[in-house]
Amino acid sequence: MEEREQQVIDQIKDKVQEIDDVVIKEMVTDVGDATIIYFSSLIEKMTLQSMVFIPLANHVNQIFQVSEALELDDVDLILQKLDAGQTLLFFHKTAQLRVIDTYSAPTRSITNTETESTVIGPQDAFTESLETNISLVKRRIQNPMLKNETRTVGTETNIKISILYIDNIVNKENLDTLRERINQIQFPFFTDISELKQLIEDNPLSPFPQHYMSVRPDSVSQYLIDGRIVIFMDNSQAAIVCPTSFFEMFVSVEDYYNRWTTASLLRMLRFFGFFLTIMITPMYISALTFHPEVLPYELLLNLQESRSKVPFPPLIEVLFIELIIEVLREAGSRMPAKVGQTIGIVGGIVIGTAAVEAGLLSNILIVLVATSALLSFLPPIFLLSNTSRFIRYIFILSAGLFGLYGLMLAFAWLFAHLLRLNSLGTPYMSPVVPRNASDLFDSIIRFPTKYLKTKKGISRAQKK
Amino acid sequence: MSTGKSKKKLLNAYHVVFLAQSVMIGTGILSLPQQLSSLGYSQALMPLIFGVIASVTLYPMIWINSKFPNDNLFRINEILLGKWLGKCINLFFVIQFLVFIAGIISNYMHLIQSTALQEQTITGPVFCFLLLLIYIVSGGIKSIARFCIMTFFLTIGFLYFTHWAFEKGDMSHFLPLFNFFSVNDFYEALKRGYLSVLGYELVMFYFPYIVDQKKAFRHSLIGIWISILLCFITTAISVMYYSEWQLEYVEFSVLNLFKAGEFSFIERIDIFGITLWVFLILSTVAAYLWCAKKGVETLVSKKSNVYLYILVAIIFFVVKMPSSREFQDKLFTSANYVGYMLILWPVLLMMVYVLRKKKQVQV
Numbered sequence: 001m002e003e004r005e006q007q008v009i010d011q012i013k014d015k016v017q018e019i020d021d022v023v024i025k026e027m028v029t030d031v032g033d034a035t036i037i038y039f040s041s042l043i044e045k046m047t048l049q050s051m052v053f054i055p056l057a058n059h060v061n062q063i064f065q066v067s068e069a070l071e072l073d074d075v076d077l078i079l080q081k082l083d084a085g086q087t088l089l090f091f092h093k094t095a096q097l098r099v100i101d102t103y104s105a106p107t108r109s110i111t112n113t114e115t116e117s118t119v120i121g122p123q124d125a126f127t128e129s130l131e132t133n134i135s136l137v138k139r140r141i142q143n144p145m146l147k148n149e150t151r152t153v154g155t156e157t158n159i160k161i162s163i164l165y166i167d168n169i170v171n172k173e174n175l176d177t178l179r180e181r182i183n184q185i186q187f188p189f190f191t192d193i194s195e196l197k198q199l200i201e202d203n204p205l206s207p208f209p210q211h212y213m214s215v216r217p218d219s220v221s222q223y224l225i226d227g228r229i230v231i232f233m234d235n236s237q238a239a240i241v242c243p244t245s246f247f248e249m250f251v252s253v254e255d256y257y258n259r260w261t262t263a264s265l266l267r268m269l270r271f272f273g274f275f276l277t278i279m280i281t282p283m284y285i286s287a288l289t290f291h292p293e294v295l296p297y298e299l300l301l302n303l304q305e306s307r308s309k310v311p312f313p314p315l316i317e318v319l320f321i322e323l324i325i326e327v328l329r330e331a332g333s334r335m336p337a338k339v340g341q342t343i344g345i346v347g348g349i350v351i352g353t354a355a356v357e358a359g360l361l362s363n364i365l366i367v368l369v370a371t372s373a374l375l376s377f378l379p380p381i382f383l384l385s386n387t388s389r390f391i392r393y394i395f396i397l398s399a400g401l402f403g404l405y406g407l408m409l410a411f412a413w414l415f416a417h418l419l420r421l422n423s424l425g426t427p428y429m430s431p432v433v434p435r436n437a438s439d440l441f442d443s444i445i446r447f448p449t450k451y452l453k454t455k456k457g458i459s460r461a462q463k464k
Numbered sequence: 465m466s467t468g469k470s471k472k473k474l475l476n477a478y479h480v481v482f483l484a485q486s487v488m489i490g491t492g493i494l495s496l497p498q499q500l501s502s503l504g505y506s507q508a509l510m511p512l513i514f515g516v517i518a519s520v521t522l523y524p525m526i527w528i529n530s531k532f533p534n535d536n537l538f539r540i541n542e543i544l545l546g547k548w549l550g551k552c553i554n555l556f557f558v559i560q561f562l563v564f565i566a567g568i569i570s571n572y573m574h575l576i577q578s579t580a581l582q583e584q585t586i587t588g589p590v591f592c593f594l595l596l597l598i599y600i601v602s603g604g605i606k607s608i609a610r611f612c613i614m615t616f617f618l619t620i621g622f623l624y625f626t627h628w629a630f631e632k633g634d635m636s637h638f639l640p641l642f643n644f645f646s647v648n649d650f651y652e653a654l655k656r657g658y659l660s661v662l663g664y665e666l667v668m669f670y671f672p673y674i675v676d677q678k679k680a681f682r683h684s685l686i687g688i689w690i691s692i693l694l695c696f697i698t699t700a701i702s703v704m705y706y707s708e709w710q711l712e713y714v715e716f717s718v719l720n721l722f723k724a725g726e727f728s729f730i731e732r733i734d735i736f737g738i739t740l741w742v743f744l745i746l747s748t749v750a751a752y753l754w755c756a757k758k759g760v761e762t763l764v765s766k767k768s769n770v771y772l773y774i775l776v777a778i779i780f781f782v783v784k785m786p787s788s789r790e791f792q793d794k795l796f797t798s799a800n801y802v803g804y805m806l807i808l809w810p811v812l813l814m815m816v817y818v819l820r821k822k823k824q825v826q827v
Contacts, residue, residue: 291580294732402589404739405580409589412743413596415618419610420603429610 005095008072009035012088015079030060032093042085044104051102052087063089067098080158107132113215115382118254125215130160130234133217137164137230140221145169153182153196153233157189161196164230171227171460174243174424178229193233197240202422207390209383210423212244219253227461229424243424245458247443250274252380255446263446270378271444277375278392278414280368281318282399282407288314290403302364309359315400321361321369322396324351326389329373423458430458473675477683479609480674483751484664484687486612490748491571492660493695494716494741497702499656501712502649505637508696508703510653514661515692519685522664524810526681529671531817537668537809538762544816551763558759560802562775565752566782567796569593572745573783575716579738590783593742594776600750601757602769605670608750615743622740623694625733626701628725633704659800660695663748664688665807669755753779 016022021041027034036052055062067089070078078097082088085103090096110132113125126133134148149163161182165175181200190196194213201210214220215238220230223241231240250270255263288307292300310317328347332340355361376388391414398406421428430439438454441447455461475483492499500507532540538557542550573586573593581589600611667684674680702717705724714720719734727733753775760771785792 291732291735294730294735296727296729296731299729398592402581402584402592404735405576405589405742406592408739408742409592409596412746413599415614415743416596416600416603416607416611416746419614420607427610429614 004072005090005092005097008075008078008097009037009090011075012037012078012082015075016082027056029056029091031091034092035090036087037082037090038087038102039082039085042105043087043102047102047104048087051100052089056089063098063100067100070097070099072097083158105129110136116214116216116219116252116380118216118252118257120254120257122216122218124217126217126232126237126239128235128237130162130232133232133239134162134164136217137221137224140217141166141224146224151182153185153187154189155186159190160234161193162232164224164232166224166227169225169227169455169461170229171462174426174460175229177425178231178242190233191235193231193236193238193240196231196233200240200242202424203420206417206421207387208246208418208421208428209249209381209387210242210244210421210428212241212248212381213238213383214241215239216253222253222256226455227459243422243426243458245423245426245430246418246421246428247271247430249381249384250379256449256452260446260448264444267444267446270380273375273378274384274388277372277378277388278395279407279411280372280375281322281365281392282395282410284365284368285314285318285396286399286403286407289400294404303362306362306364310362311359315396317361317365318369318396321351321355321365322392325369325373426458426460472673474604474606474673475609475670476675477679478613479606480667480680480683481687481690482612482616483605483609483670484667484684485690486615486744486747487663487666487751488661488688488691488748489694489744490568490660490663491575491741491745492662493698494575494718496657496660496695497699497706497711497717498713498715499660500653500699501708502652502656504708504711505703506640507653507657507711508638508700510657511661511692511695511699513654514658514695515689517658518661518664518688518692521807522667522681522684522688524814525665525668526671526684528810528813528817529668529680530677533677534672536670536672536758536762538759540668540813542762544813544820554759554763557806558756558763560799560806561752561756561759562778563782563795563799564803565749565756566779567799568745568749568752569779570783570792570796572741575738579719580735587784590780593746594780597746597750597753598772598776600746601753601772605673605751605754608747608754611750612747615747618743619740622722622737623697625722625725625737626697629701629705629721632724633701635704637703638700655801658804661688661691662800662803662807663751665803666751666755668810669758670751 013024016037019039021039023036023038023040025036027036034056036056038048038052051066052063055066070081072078072095078088078099081099085101085105086099087102089098089100091098107129108127110124110127112123116125117123124136126136138146143166145167147165147167150160151163152158153161163175163178163182178200185196185199187195187199197209197211197213198204203210212223220239220241223244224230228241228243231242250267252266255267258266287295288303295303307314307317312320324347328343328351332343332347335343351361352366356363356366372392376385376392379385379388394413395407395410398410400406402409419427419429438451439457441451441454442456446452496511497507500510503510528540529537532543535543538550538554541553544550545553569590573590576589577584577586600608664684664687667680671677671680676683698718698721701721702711705721706714706717711717719737722733722737725733730736753772756775757772760775761767764771
C-alpha cells in the first residue's frame with residue numbers, strides 16, 4: 001500500500017468521524033486487499049449487493065468496467081462523491097481509487113397533481129426526483145435535440161438542477177442569459193425551485209411571477225416545443241418555464257384539449273376575472289364615498305338601505321371583510337382537511353348572515369367580496385392568484401384616497417408596471433403588444449388547433 | 465436580476481406610430497369644439513386641415529433628423545448653432561416643456577376637481593400623479609411607448625359612448641361647409657385649436673432610438689392621422705349634437721357627449737371618462753417629461769435620474785404655485801404658443817444646415 005493512499009483514507013476517516021451511517025469495510029479480493037467506504041442511508045442494500053459486493057467477490061474485472069477512476073489529490077471532491085451516495089473503493093495493491101454510483105434514495109411514485117388538476121388530458125405529475133421528472137418529459141419529446149444540462153446550485157448544499165431545452169429551436173441568446181444568471185447565484189441553500197425562480201427573475205421586487213411554474217409534464221413539454229427553457233431542481237416538484245408572458249399565466253394546458261369555443265370562453269373568463277377581482281370592491285368604495293351620482297337612483301337607494309345600519313365608512317367596511325376573507329382562506333389552507341370543513345361552515349354562516357344581521361356589513365358588499373374571492377382563484381397559476389390578493393389592497397387604498405381617479409391611477413400603475421416587466425429580456429406583456437401577428441391566434445381567443453402550429457413571438461425561436 | 469444588454473435602437477414601427485398618436489391626444493381634445501367655436505358649425509372639417517398642416521410640418525423634422533441619425537434635437541441645436549447659442553435655446557425648450565407639462569396637469573386636475581373630486585384640494589392627486597409619472601418615465605422611452613400603445617387600446621372604447629350623441633344629432637348642421645366670414649375667425653380657430661394636435665414634434669427627440677429610421681416619416685404620419693381622425697369624429701359629432709351657442713360656451717363639451725346616453729345600472733359616464741383620461745394625460749406628459757430630461761442631460765452632459773426628480777419637483781411647484789388662476793392661465797397659454805415655435809424650428813435648422821453645407825463646399 002502506498003503511503004499517499006493511506007493518508008487519504010485516514011483523512012476521510014477523520015472527516016466522517018461523527019457520521020454514524022458511514023460504513024468502512026476491509027475486503028479481500030482477487031486483486032489484493034480493498035477498503036470500501038459508503039453512506040448506508042443513501043444506498044439500498046440490494047443495490048450494494050448487486051453492484052459492489054457480489055462483483056467484488058466473484059468478478060473484480062466487472063468492477064473496473066462500471067466504476068470510475070478518481071485521483072487521490074482532491075480529498076474534497078472525494079468527500080463530495082461520498083455525500084452524493086457513491087461508493088468508494090480503494091485497491092491497496094495497485095493504489096487505485098474507484099467510485100461506483102450506487103445512489104438509490106427512496107422516491108415516491110408518480111401520482112395525480114392536486115394543484116393543477118384538469119378534467120381532460122394526462123393526469124401524471126412531476127415528483128420530487130430529478131431523474132423521474134426528466135424521464136417524464138423525455139417520454140413525451142422523443143427527439144435527440146432535447147438537451148439537459150446539469151449543474152449544481154447552493155453554495156452549501158450542492159443541489160442538482162437541470163436545464164432542459166430543444167437545441168434547434170431554443171433562442172441561444174435567452175439560453176446564455178439564463179446560464180449567466182444561474183452562474184451568478186450565490187445562495188447557500190435551496191429547499192424548493194421557487195426560491196431559485198425568485199433569484200433569476202428579471203425584477204425580483206415585482207409582485208408578479210415572471211416565470212411560469214408547473215408540475216404538469218404535458219404543459220412543460222408543450223412549452224419546450226415552443227422554444228422555451230425549462231429548469232428542474234432535485235427535491236422539488238415544480239419546473240420553471242422561461243421566458244413567459246403575463247398572458248400565459250391565464251392559460252391552462254386543458255385549453256388545448258377542450259374544443260376551441262369552450263377554451264376561448266374560459267380564457268376570457270380568467271383574463272377579465274383577474275381585472276374584475278381587483279376592481280370590484282374598490283369600485284364599491286369609490287362609488288359610495290366619492291361619486292354616488294354615478295349610480296342610478298334605484299340602485300343607490302338599494303345600496304343605502306342595506307348600509308343603513310353599518311357604522312363604518314365604506315373603506316373600513318371593505319378592508320374589514322377582505323381581511324376576514326384572507327383569514328378564512330389562510331386558516332383553511334393550514335388546517336387539517338377535516339377541520340378545514342368546519343372553518344368553511346363557520347366562516348360562511350358567521351360572515352354570510354350573522355355579520356349582516358348584526359349590522360356590521362351590508363349584504364351587497366358580501367356578494368361583491370364573495371364574487372371577487374371566487375374570481376381570484378380563476379388563474380391556473382396559484383402564484384398569480386396570490387398576486388391578485390396583494391394588488392387588490394393597493395386598489396382598495398387608492399380608491400379610498402381619491403375615488404375613481406385613484407382607482408384609475410392604480411390601474412395606470414398596474415399597466416405601467418406590467419409593461420416595464422421583462423421575462424428573460426422579452427416583454428412580459430406580449431402578445432398584448434404583439435411580436436408576431438400569429439401570437440393573436442393563441443391569446444384571449446384560442447383559435448382552432450390547426451392554426452396553432454407557429455411558435456410564439458415571446459420565445460424568439462430559431463427560424464428553420 | 466437583469467443581465468440583458470442595453471441597446472440603443474429601441475423603438476419598432478408600432479412604438480413610433482403610437483408614440484406619435486398618443487402624445488397628441490391629451491386634454492386638448494376635450495375642449496377642442498370650444499376652441500374652434502369661432503368657426504361655428506364649419507369647424508367640423510378643421511381637424512382635417514390640422515392634419516394637413518401637421519403632415520407638412522412633420523417633413524422638415526424628419527429631414528433634419530435624418531441628417532443626424534444618432535442625435536436628438538438638443539444635440540443638433542448645439543452642433544448647428546454653436547455650443548453657447550445651442551445651449552441657450554435648449555434651456556429655453558426645457559423650460560417651455562416644463563411649463564407646458566405643468567399646464568396640462570393643472571388643466572386636467574382642475575377638471576378632475578370640478579367633476580370627480582369636488583371635496584378635495586388637488587395637492588394629493590397631483591402628488592400621486594407625479595409619482596406615477598416618475599415611475600413611467602424612469603423606464604425610458606420604450607416603456608413610454610408601450611404605455612402609449614396600451615393607452616390607445618384602453619381608451620378607444622370611449623368612441624362607443626358617443627353613439628347616442630350621433631343618433632340624437634342633426635346631420636344638417638354640417639352644411640354649408642365653409643360658412644365663416646373672416647380670415648380672422650379662421651386664424652383664431654387655428655391658433656387656439658392647433659394646440660390639441662401638438663405632440664408629434666417630439667419625434668425630433670426620440671428619432672435616434674427608432675430602429676427603422678427610413679420609415680419613421682410614414683409611421684409617424686399613420687399615428688398623426690389616427691389622432692386627426694379621432695379629433696374629426698369629436699368635432700363632427702359635437703357639431704351634430706350641439707347648438708352653436710353650446711359649442712361656444714360649454715367648456716368640456718366632449719364629456720357632455722358621453723352624458724347623452726343612459727344605462728339602467730350606471731349614470732354619469734363622463735366621470736368614468738374623465739378619470740380614465742388619466743391614461744391619455746400620463747402618456748402625453750410622460751413623453752414630454754422624458755424629452756425635458758434628455759434636454760437637461762444634454763445641457764450638463766451627464767446622465768442621471770436625479771434630474772428627473774428635480775424636474776418633477778419644479779413641475780409640482782409650478783402647478784401648485786401661489787399665484788392667481790389668471791396668471792397661471794396666461795403662463796400656460798403662452799407656453800402653448802411657444803410650442804408652435806417648436807413646430808417651425810426645424811425649418812430654421814434646415815436653412816442653417818444648407819448654408820453651412822454650402823460654406824463647407826466653398827472652403
